[in-house]
Structures are given as C-alpha cells and as structure tokens.
Amino acid sequence: MKTSALIAVILAILGVAEGHWIWARVAHNGVWQEPLQYLRNHTSPFCDEPLQPPGYSGTPCRHASWPHYAFDLPNSVRCGRGTIEHGVTTETLKVKAGDTLEVQQVRASPEDFDQPSYKTVFECSSGTGACCKGYGACSFWNGIEQPIDFNHWGPRTIHLSKVPEGQDVTTYDGSGEWIKIDTQGVDVVNKSMRWHMYVGDNNLPPRAPFKIPKQTPAGQYLMRIDLMWPGTKEYQQNDAQMYPGCAQIEVESEYTGSLPEGGVKIPEDLATGKPGTLMSEAMQNFRKVDENYEYPGGPLWDGENLVQDHPPAFP
Numbered sequence: 001m002k003t004s005a006l007i008a009v010i011l012a013i014l015g016v017a018e019g020h021w022i023w024a025r026v027a028h029n030g031v032w033q034e035p036l037q038y039l040r041n042h043t044s045p046f047c048d049e050p051l052q053p054p055g056y057s058g059t060p061c062r063h064a065s066w067p068h069y070a071f072d073l074p075n076s077v078r079c080g081r082g083t084i085e086h087g088v089t090t091e092t093l094k095v096k097a098g099d100t101l102e103v104q105q106v107r108a109s110p111e112d113f114d115q116p117s118y119k120t121v122f123e124c125s126s127g128t129g130a131c132c133k134g135y136g137a138c139s140f141w142n143g144i145e146q147p148i149d150f151n152h153w154g155p156r157t158i159h160l161s162k163v164p165e166g167q168d169v170t171t172y173d174g175s176g177e178w179i180k181i182d183t184q185g186v187d188v189v190n191k192s193m194r195w196h197m198y199v200g201d202n203n204l205p206p207r208a209p210f211k212i213p214k215q216t217p218a219g220q221y222l223m224r225i226d227l228m229w230p231g232t233k234e235y236q237q238n239d240a241q242m243y244p245g246c247a248q249i250e251v252e253s254e255y256t257g258s259l260p261e262g263g264v265k266i267p268e269d270l271a272t273g274k275p276g277t278l279m280s281e282a283m284q285n286f287r288k289v290d291e292n293y294e295y296p297g298g299p300l301w302d303g304e305n306l307v308q309d310h311p312p313a314f315p
Contacts, residue, residue, distance in 0.1 A: 020065050020151045022080070022109065023225045023245035025122070025129035027102040027209070028093060032129045035106075035113065035122055038093040038247045043082020044109045049073060054237045064109040067229075067241035070271045077267035078174035079224060079246035087170040090248050097216040097253035102209040103158075103225050104129025105243075107137050107148055121148070128207065147205050152229035152241065153198035155276065155295045158182040158210055159224040159266075162217070162259060169220035169248045177263040178224060179306075180297045182210035186289055186311035193286055193314055197227060213303035218253040222246045224266070228296050230279045231272060240277040240296070242270065262306050264298035289314035 022042060024035045042064030051071050052060060068076055075084045095101070112118050124131035124145060131145050132138035138148050159178040163169045184196045197205050225245050231238030264270075270277060276296030282288045289311045299306035 020067065021105040021107050021148075021243060022065050023103050023243075024106040024108075025104040026093060026247050027104070027129060028095060029100050030102075032104070033093070036110065037091050038249070040079055040083035040090050040246050040248065041086040041110055042080045042245075043085060044111055046076075046081035049076065049081070053239070063111075065107070065243075068244060069239045069241065070267050070277070071239070072267075074175070074267050075173055077242065077270060078244065079222065080244050083246060084171075084173055087172070087248065090170065092169055092220065092248040092250050094250050094252065095212055097212055097218075097251055097255060098214040100209050100211050101223075102129070102207065103245075103247075105148060105150070105227075106130045107132075107151075147207075149205050150198055150227060152227070153195035154227055154229040155183055155185040155195075156197045156208065156225070156227040157184075157295065157297045159226075159263075159297060160212075160216070160259075161222045161224065163220040163222070169222060169250070172220075172222055174222050174224070174246065174266065177259075177261075178266055178297070179259055179263040179301050180299065180309065181213055181301055183295050183297075183300055183309055184208045185295050186314075188289075188312050188314055191315045193283075193289055193311075212249075212251060213301065214253075215255050215257065215303045216251050216253055217255055217258060218251055220248070220250045223249050226297075228270075228276070230277055230284075230296070232281050232284050233278045234281045238278060239272050240270070260301055260306050262299060263301075269298060270296060 026033050026038050044064035045061035047061040049072050108118055120133055121130045121137050130148055132148050159180050161174050161176050161178045163172045187194050187196050227243050229241040231240045275294040280290050283290045295309045300309040
C-alpha cells in the first residue's frame with residue numbers, strides 16, 4: 001500500500017476513537033461572542049446512538065468532539081449529539097440579513113472547557129475566536145500562539161433551516177429543509193489542490209467569515225456548521241465523518257420573498273453515496289479533483305439562485 005494511502009487508513013481508524021473538534025464560538029460583524037452562548041451545547045459523553053462505527057469495539061458512549069456518521073440519530077447528524085436538549089438554555093443571536101458571521105472550532109469537548117489548559121484558548125491576540133497555546137489544543141505547536149488546526153481535510157459548509165410557523169428555535173429539531181449559504185472547499189494553487197480550511201498560508205487554517213444573504217427572509221433559523229471528511233470510494237469502510245454544530249439565530253430583514261425551494265433534508269441527503277460524501281483515493285491524497293465531484297449538502301444559495309456547488313477546474 002502506498003504511504004499516502006496508508007496514512008489515510010490510519011487516520012480513519014484513529015478518527016473513530018479519538019476526539020477532534022467542536023464549533024465553540026460565533027463572531028457577529030467581527031465581534032466574538034462567549035463560548036457556546038449561541039451554539040447549542042453537546043451532551044458529552046452521549047450513550048444513545050443505536051449503531052457504532054464499523055470496526056469500533058469500544059464504549060457505546062461517544063464524546064462531543066468525536067466523529068458523527070450518517071447512520072447516527074437524525075438529531076445527532078443535524079446539530080451534534082444531544083444538542084437538542086440544550087436548545088432551551090442557548091441564547092438566540094439577533095442578526096440582520098447581510099451581516100457577517102464567523103465560527104471557531106476548538107480541539108476539545110465542552111467538559112474540557114473548565115480545565116486550566118483550555119481556559120486561555122479563548123484569549124487570543126490575533127483576533128481569532130480561539131487559538132493554540134500549548135500541546136493538546138492543536139496538532140503541532142511551535143511554542144507561540146497560532147490558529148487551531150483541523151484534524152482532517154474536507155469541505156466546510158454552512159446551512160440555514162427556517163423554523164416552521166408556530167415553533168420556536170430553542171426547540172426546533174431541524175427536520176425541515178436546509179439551504180446551503182457557504183462552502184469552503186478545494187483551492188487550486190500552483191497547479192496543485194489543497195483543502196482551504198485544512199492548509200492555508202504557513203500550513204495553518206485561514207479565517208473564513210461568511211454573510212447571511214441579504215435576501216434571507218425574517219425569522220428564526222438554525223444555522224448548521226460542519227466540516228465533513230468524505231469517505232474513500234475504494235475502501236470498504238467509507239462512511240464520511242461529520243462534525244456538526246448548530247447556532248440559534250433570528251434574522252431581521254426587509255426582504256419580503258421566500259427562501260428558494262430545492263434545499264436538502266438532513267440526514268437523508270448526507271447518507272453514504274450522496275453527492276460529496278465519497279471521493280477517490282487519489283482525491284483523498286491531494287493528487288486530483290474527481291470529475292463531477294460536488295460538495296455535500298446540496299446546491300449553494302448565492303442570494304439569488306441555487307447553483308451547483310463544485311470545486312474549481314483542476315489542471
């Protein structure tokens with residue numbers, strides 16, 4: 001087996017048993033809010049998933065930062081394990097259509113936040129929502145403050161699901177339609193591919209703010225954040241790993257129209273084999289972009305139309 005392929009297999013095995021990250025903070029128009037103030041907290045450990053990942057023989061309980069799979073409970077796939085239980089204690093962020101938001105991940109589960117080694121990760125001179133200041137908060141620490149990296153490559157997506165009439169965002173389960181408003185995927189740089197959120201300048205992840213489209217109707221929404229590590233087509237165990245989280249927001253808007261029809265349902269449209277959930281071993285190892293590859297989670301809404309969401313052409 002080639003070394004690069006072997007690394008991918010090892011990472012997949014480790015990914016089943018080890019923690020990775022959760023989405024911990026939201027910035028609104030450049031101002032970071034308190035950790036988990038507007039993001040639903042996770043129940044961690046969570047012991048109620050009906051199935052366990054193939055090849056996994058450990059405890060049936062999984063921590064918040066461990067991978068999620070399409071065969072997990074629907075609410076787990078939508079927003080994270082046990083998060084619906086925390087909706088009523090989560091604040092709702094009031095935004096205007098057109099505002100800029102940003103999200104920040106941490107390499108920890110919520111139960112770790114009170115540990116002395118993690119309390120300082122939210123105090124960053126660089127302006128990020130969290131940063132690495134020691135071993136454990138990032139993969140490779142060079143002794144100075146630096147952005148927190150991701151364990152895996154893949155597309156980061158942002159979706160909105162409007163709360164149905166008569167319901168409240170604090171109890172909404174996300175079973176309605178989801179519209180994708182942002183994707184950070186593949187970059188082609190110097191005739192080579194890289195995943196934007198995995199390797200930026202200086203081999204560190206970049207910041208990636210996004211906007212709530214100006215054409216977003218007023219109302220309450222769940223905002224789903226995820227970075228998916230797609231499965232590999234050639235492998236027998238090829239379920240994509242997901243790391244979802246959901247913020248509760250209320251949009252003020254002068255737009256009088258409706259959201260476009262043609263979004264996705266979660267988890268149905270993220271099941272193994274759906275667009276974006278699988279890629280070839282060659283794409284997994286940065287050698288090419290698969291022909292006709294589409295990012296997961298349906299078409300991208302640009303504020304006017306739903307458009308096909310795919311990587312740029314690869315040389």
